[in-house]
Amino acid sequence: MENPTKPPYSDPKQAAHSLLGLVTELAIEINPDSFDSSSVYLDSTLDQDLGLDSLARAELIQRTEQQFTITLPTQTLAEIETPRDLLNAIFNAEQHPTAIKASADKIELPSASIYPDHVETLQELLHWHVEQHGDRPHLYVYQDAVNVESISYQTLYQQAKLIASHLQDLGIGPGDTVAIMLPTCNAYFYCFFGILFSRAIPVPIYPPARPSQIEDHLVRHSKILQNAETKLLITVEQAKGLSTLLKLHVPALEHIVTTEEIDSLSAESSSSEHHPTGQAQPDEIAFLQYTSGSTGVPKGVKLTHANLLANVRAMGKAVGATSDDVFVSWLPVYHDMGLIGAWFGSLYHAIPLVIMSPLNFLTQPKRWLWALHHHRGTLTAAPNFAYELCVSKIADDDLDGLDLSSVRHCWNGAEPISPTTIDAFSRRYQKYGFAPEAMNPVYGLAESSVGLTFPLNTRKPRVEWVERQTMMNTGKAVSIETGPIEYGQTNNINELLEHSIPLIGLGHPLPGHQIRIVDSQGRELPEHQEGELEFKGPSSTSGYYRSPDKTAGLYHDEWLRTGDRGLTMEGELFLTGRIKDIIIKAGRNIYPQELESAVSQLAGVRKGCIAVFASANPKTGTEQLVVLAETKLEDAHKKQRLRDEIQNLSFNLLGIPTDVVELCPPHTVPKTSSGKIRRSACKTLFEENKLNAPQRAVWWQATRLFLSSAKPAFIRFKRLAADWGFACYMWLIMALLTPPVWLLVTLLPAKSACWSVARWGARSLIKLTGTKLTIEGIEHLPNDDSPYLVIANHASYLDGLVLLAATGKEHQFVAKAELKGNFFARAFLNKLGTHFVDRFDTQKSLSDSRQLAAFADSPWPLTIFPEGTLYRMAGLHEFHLGAFQIAVEKQLPILPITLKGTRSILRDKSLFPRKGDIEVIISPPIHPEGSDWQATLALRNTARKIMLENSNEPDLARESTR
Structure with missing residues (x-):
C-alpha cells in the first residue's frame, strides 16, 4: 500500500520543473500577449515578476493540488510569495486525493423548545444559552481544510470571561474600544465576547492577506484605529514587531497583544481582584462596523445591542429560522454579513454554525459546497462572486456524490448580483439536489446592521427585464415580456441587453422596517420610478462614531440615506445603481x-x-x-x-x-x-x-462634452418639471371640481342625486388627470337588491373616489370618527350616508360595530376598509374583525375589492400627487360557513388571502409601517 505521506515526486528537480511548468502556463493565460516565459524562476515573485494576483494564486494552488495529488494547508495562499515557497509547501504536504467524498459529519442536535425573546444585549443572549443548554455545540470551526473543532455555549462563555478578566488587567474598561485583527479561529470568538464582557467596544478589522503586507496594512488601518481611539489591538504574532510604528500613528493605542499573550496572563492574574463592570444596556454600542479605512476619515457605524437583536430577530422571522437549521459559512467574521448574519443570527436561534476561513473557500471553492453536504447545511450566504467561482472554478469530477438537497436558503448579497450568475449556479447544481428556490438575492447595509430586504416567500429569484431607453431617459421601469431566457446562450443575452435591462428582486423590508424611494427633492416616488433609496427601522444605526458631520449627512428627517438608487414593484426592492462612486467588489467597499x-x-x-x-x-x-x-x-x-x-x-x-x-x-x-x-x-x-x-478637434470635443452634459441635465429638468406640472394640474382639477360637487351634494335633497353628483366628480377627476382606470371582475357585482358587504384594502385617500367611479354602486362607507370634527367632511359624508366609528376607544368602537350591523340589511352595501386606516408602505396589514363578524351574524356574503395604484398616486402623509394608473379587481363574493367565532376567522382569512394574491403586495400583518 502506498505511503500517504510520501512526496509525489522523489526527485526534487522533477517536482520543481513540473511546478514551474504550471506557473508558466497560468502566467501565459493571464497575459497571453506579453508574458516572457523565460522569466519564470523559483525565486520570481508571484506578484511583481509574474503578475499573479490573489485569485490567480488561488487558481495556481488548485492546479498544484490536482497535479501533485496533495492537499495544501489553508494558509498557503497567504504565505507563498515565490514558486520556491510553493515548492516547499508541496514537500511538506501530505498526499491526499483532491476529490472530496461523502462523509458522515451530519449535525443532528435536539430542537430548542424556547427562544431568548426577552434578552436585550448580546451578553444576556450568551448567558441565556449557557443556562438553557450550556453543553450544546454552538460553533464548528474548521481548524484547517479538514479538521473541525466544536465549541459549546459554555466553552465560549468561560473563555470569554477569562479574556475579559485579562483585558481588565490591561486597563480596559467600559466604553473603551478594542480592535480585533485576527483570522477566523476559535480565539476570534472568545476575544469578541471577552471584550463585550469587559463592557468595552469591539472594533473588527480585517487581517492582512499576506505576512509581507502587514506594515502597509497596519498603516492603512491606523485611520480606523485613530477614529475609534482604540486603546488595545488584539492581533497576530507577525504584527507585534510593528507596535512602535503603529503607536506613532495612533496616540490612544496602549497595547498590541496576541491571543497567546492574553492567555499567558491567566496564571498571573487569576487571583487579582477586578472591579465590577455592571450590566450592559440595550442602547449601548455593541460594536463598531467600519465601512472603510482606506481613504479620508473612515466611517464607524454605531450598532447597539438593540439594533443587532432587532435585526437578527427580523431576519429569523423572515426566513423561519429554527434550531433545526445548520448554517455553513466561510464569510469573514470581521464583516457584517459574516459577523451578524452568520454568527449572531445562529447564536440567537440556537443554530449550529459551521465556519471556515475565507482562505479555505478561495483556494478550493468546492470546500464550501462539500461542507454543506457533510454537515447537511440548511442556511448559507455569500456575495455574488462566490457563486461565480463555484460555476467556473470547480471541476465536475470534484462534485461526484455531492448532495445539496438540505439547503433551503442560500442568500446572495453584499455586492451587485448578476442574473446570469444565479441562473448558472442554479442550473449547474440542480442535478446535485440544489433547489432553485433556495437562491435568495437580498439587500442590506452596515447602517441597518446587516439585513434590510429579504424575499418573504419561497420562490425562484425574480428578474424583471425593463425597457432600456425608457429607464435611461425617464427613470421609469417598464417591464417587457421576454419569454423563457436561456442565460447560458451569450447571443441570446447580448441581444436582450441591447434594448432592455435586467433588475433583480431583492425582497421586501424585514418585519418592522420600511423603505422608500425619493426624488432629488426628497419626495416619495411612486412604484416603478427610480430614485434614491431610504430606510428606517429598529436595526438602524444612530450614526457614525465620532463623525458628527457624516452622521448629519446620513439622515433625511427620520429616514436614513443608503447612497443607492432603486425602485419598487409591489413593494419589492430593485436596485439600479449607486449615487456615489463607491465600488463594491468581493463584498468590500472600494x-x-x-x-x-x-x-x-x-x-x-x-x-x-x-x-x-x-x-x-x-x-x-x-x-x-x-x-x-x-x-x-x-x-x-x-x-x-x-x-x-x-x-x-x-x-x-x-x-x-x-x-x-x-x-x-x-x-x-x-x-x-x-x-x-x-x-x-x-x-x-x-x-x-x-x-x-x-x-477629434478641441472644438468638437468641447461641443460633445457640452451636449453629453446637457442631455442628462435636460432629462432631469424635464422629469422634475413634469412631476411638478402634474401635481399642480391635479390640484387645480380638484380645486375646480370640489366646490360644485360639495355644494350639490350638501344641497340636493335626494340621496340618489347626491350619489350621482359624487360619482360624476370622481370619474371626472380620473378622466381629466389622464389616469387609466382598469376594472376586472365587474360581473361579480350583484345585480339585485340582496344585501352584501364590501371590503377593500386601504392605500390612499383616493380609495373612496375610486370605488365610487368603478362600481357605480351607492355605498354605505364606514369612516373614522375623527372626520366628524371637520365640518366640510362631515357635511359631505353625512349626505352620502356614511357611518363613523371610533378607532381608539375600545368600548365605543365595539358599540359602533354593533350599530353597523343594523345597516347591513340595506340594498346599499356596507363598505369597510378592514385595515382600519391607510399606510404609506406597500403591503396588506391586519384586518379588523368587525366586517366579518357582521357578515357571519347576518349570514351575508362579502365582496372583496382590491385596489392597485392609488398609493403610488397619492400616499399617506403626502400632498404631492404623482401620475399613475389604477386597477380595481372585484373578486367573486365569499359566503360565511357557519355562525360561530371560527366562521368569522375563516371568512376573514379567506378574504385576506384573496386580496393578498390580487395585490401582489407583502403580508404585513401585525406590523406598523406608518
Whole structure:
C-alpha cells in the first residue's frame, strides 16, 4: 500500500520543473500577449515578476493540488510569495486525493423548545444559552481544510470571561474600544465576547492577506484605529514587531497583544481582584462596523445591542429560522454579513454554525459546497462572486456524490448580483439536489446592521427585464415580456441587453422596517420610478462614531440615506445603481479616489488622468474593477510592465486585484470643466469600446462634452418639471371640481342625486388627470337588491373616489370618527350616508360595530376598509374583525375589492400627487360557513388571502409601517 505521506515526486528537480511548468502556463493565460516565459524562476515573485494576483494564486494552488495529488494547508495562499515557497509547501504536504467524498459529519442536535425573546444585549443572549443548554455545540470551526473543532455555549462563555478578566488587567474598561485583527479561529470568538464582557467596544478589522503586507496594512488601518481611539489591538504574532510604528500613528493605542499573550496572563492574574463592570444596556454600542479605512476619515457605524437583536430577530422571522437549521459559512467574521448574519443570527436561534476561513473557500471553492453536504447545511450566504467561482472554478469530477438537497436558503448579497450568475449556479447544481428556490438575492447595509430586504416567500429569484431607453431617459421601469431566457446562450443575452435591462428582486423590508424611494427633492416616488433609496427601522444605526458631520449627512428627517438608487414593484426592492462612486467588489467597499491617486504616482502615467470604475463583465454579468489610465508609452513591453505595476499596486493598496487595466493615449479620460474625472463617461467609453477612437478637434470635443452634459441635465429638468406640472394640474382639477360637487351634494335633497353628483366628480377627476382606470371582475357585482358587504384594502385617500367611479354602486362607507370634527367632511359624508366609528376607544368602537350591523340589511352595501386606516408602505396589514363578524351574524356574503395604484398616486402623509394608473379587481363574493367565532376567522382569512394574491403586495400583518 502506498505511503500517504510520501512526496509525489522523489526527485526534487522533477517536482520543481513540473511546478514551474504550471506557473508558466497560468502566467501565459493571464497575459497571453506579453508574458516572457523565460522569466519564470523559483525565486520570481508571484506578484511583481509574474503578475499573479490573489485569485490567480488561488487558481495556481488548485492546479498544484490536482497535479501533485496533495492537499495544501489553508494558509498557503497567504504565505507563498515565490514558486520556491510553493515548492516547499508541496514537500511538506501530505498526499491526499483532491476529490472530496461523502462523509458522515451530519449535525443532528435536539430542537430548542424556547427562544431568548426577552434578552436585550448580546451578553444576556450568551448567558441565556449557557443556562438553557450550556453543553450544546454552538460553533464548528474548521481548524484547517479538514479538521473541525466544536465549541459549546459554555466553552465560549468561560473563555470569554477569562479574556475579559485579562483585558481588565490591561486597563480596559467600559466604553473603551478594542480592535480585533485576527483570522477566523476559535480565539476570534472568545476575544469578541471577552471584550463585550469587559463592557468595552469591539472594533473588527480585517487581517492582512499576506505576512509581507502587514506594515502597509497596519498603516492603512491606523485611520480606523485613530477614529475609534482604540486603546488595545488584539492581533497576530507577525504584527507585534510593528507596535512602535503603529503607536506613532495612533496616540490612544496602549497595547498590541496576541491571543497567546492574553492567555499567558491567566496564571498571573487569576487571583487579582477586578472591579465590577455592571450590566450592559440595550442602547449601548455593541460594536463598531467600519465601512472603510482606506481613504479620508473612515466611517464607524454605531450598532447597539438593540439594533443587532432587532435585526437578527427580523431576519429569523423572515426566513423561519429554527434550531433545526445548520448554517455553513466561510464569510469573514470581521464583516457584517459574516459577523451578524452568520454568527449572531445562529447564536440567537440556537443554530449550529459551521465556519471556515475565507482562505479555505478561495483556494478550493468546492470546500464550501462539500461542507454543506457533510454537515447537511440548511442556511448559507455569500456575495455574488462566490457563486461565480463555484460555476467556473470547480471541476465536475470534484462534485461526484455531492448532495445539496438540505439547503433551503442560500442568500446572495453584499455586492451587485448578476442574473446570469444565479441562473448558472442554479442550473449547474440542480442535478446535485440544489433547489432553485433556495437562491435568495437580498439587500442590506452596515447602517441597518446587516439585513434590510429579504424575499418573504419561497420562490425562484425574480428578474424583471425593463425597457432600456425608457429607464435611461425617464427613470421609469417598464417591464417587457421576454419569454423563457436561456442565460447560458451569450447571443441570446447580448441581444436582450441591447434594448432592455435586467433588475433583480431583492425582497421586501424585514418585519418592522420600511423603505422608500425619493426624488432629488426628497419626495416619495411612486412604484416603478427610480430614485434614491431610504430606510428606517429598529436595526438602524444612530450614526457614525465620532463623525458628527457624516452622521448629519446620513439622515433625511427620520429616514436614513443608503447612497443607492432603486425602485419598487409591489413593494419589492430593485436596485439600479449607486449615487456615489463607491465600488463594491468581493463584498468590500472600494473608493476610486484612493487607487486613482496612487496610480498617478507611477512613472509613465499622466497624473490626474486616471479613472477607476466598475463595469459589468459581458461574459459573466458580474462587476469587474477597471482602471483606465492615460500614458504616452508606446512600447508594448513597457506598457505591460506598467499594467503589472498597477495590478500590484491595486492588490497592495486594497487587497483586491483589478480585473482590467486599460492604458489609453493622452486626452482620452473625460473631465468636467473644473478638471474632475467623469467616471460615468469613462465607463460608457469603455463599455462601448471607444477608448481608442481617433482624437477629434478641441472644438468638437468641447461641443460633445457640452451636449453629453446637457442631455442628462435636460432629462432631469424635464422629469422634475413634469412631476411638478402634474401635481399642480391635479390640484387645480380638484380645486375646480370640489366646490360644485360639495355644494350639490350638501344641497340636493335626494340621496340618489347626491350619489350621482359624487360619482360624476370622481370619474371626472380620473378622466381629466389622464389616469387609466382598469376594472376586472365587474360581473361579480350583484345585480339585485340582496344585501352584501364590501371590503377593500386601504392605500390612499383616493380609495373612496375610486370605488365610487368603478362600481357605480351607492355605498354605505364606514369612516373614522375623527372626520366628524371637520365640518366640510362631515357635511359631505353625512349626505352620502356614511357611518363613523371610533378607532381608539375600545368600548365605543365595539358599540359602533354593533350599530353597523343594523345597516347591513340595506340594498346599499356596507363598505369597510378592514385595515382600519391607510399606510404609506406597500403591503396588506391586519384586518379588523368587525366586517366579518357582521357578515357571519347576518349570514351575508362579502365582496372583496382590491385596489392597485392609488398609493403610488397619492400616499399617506403626502400632498404631492404623482401620475399613475389604477386597477380595481372585484373578486367573486365569499359566503360565511357557519355562525360561530371560527366562521368569522375563516371568512376573514379567506378574504385576506384573496386580496393578498390580487395585490401582489407583502403580508404585513401585525406590523406598523406608518
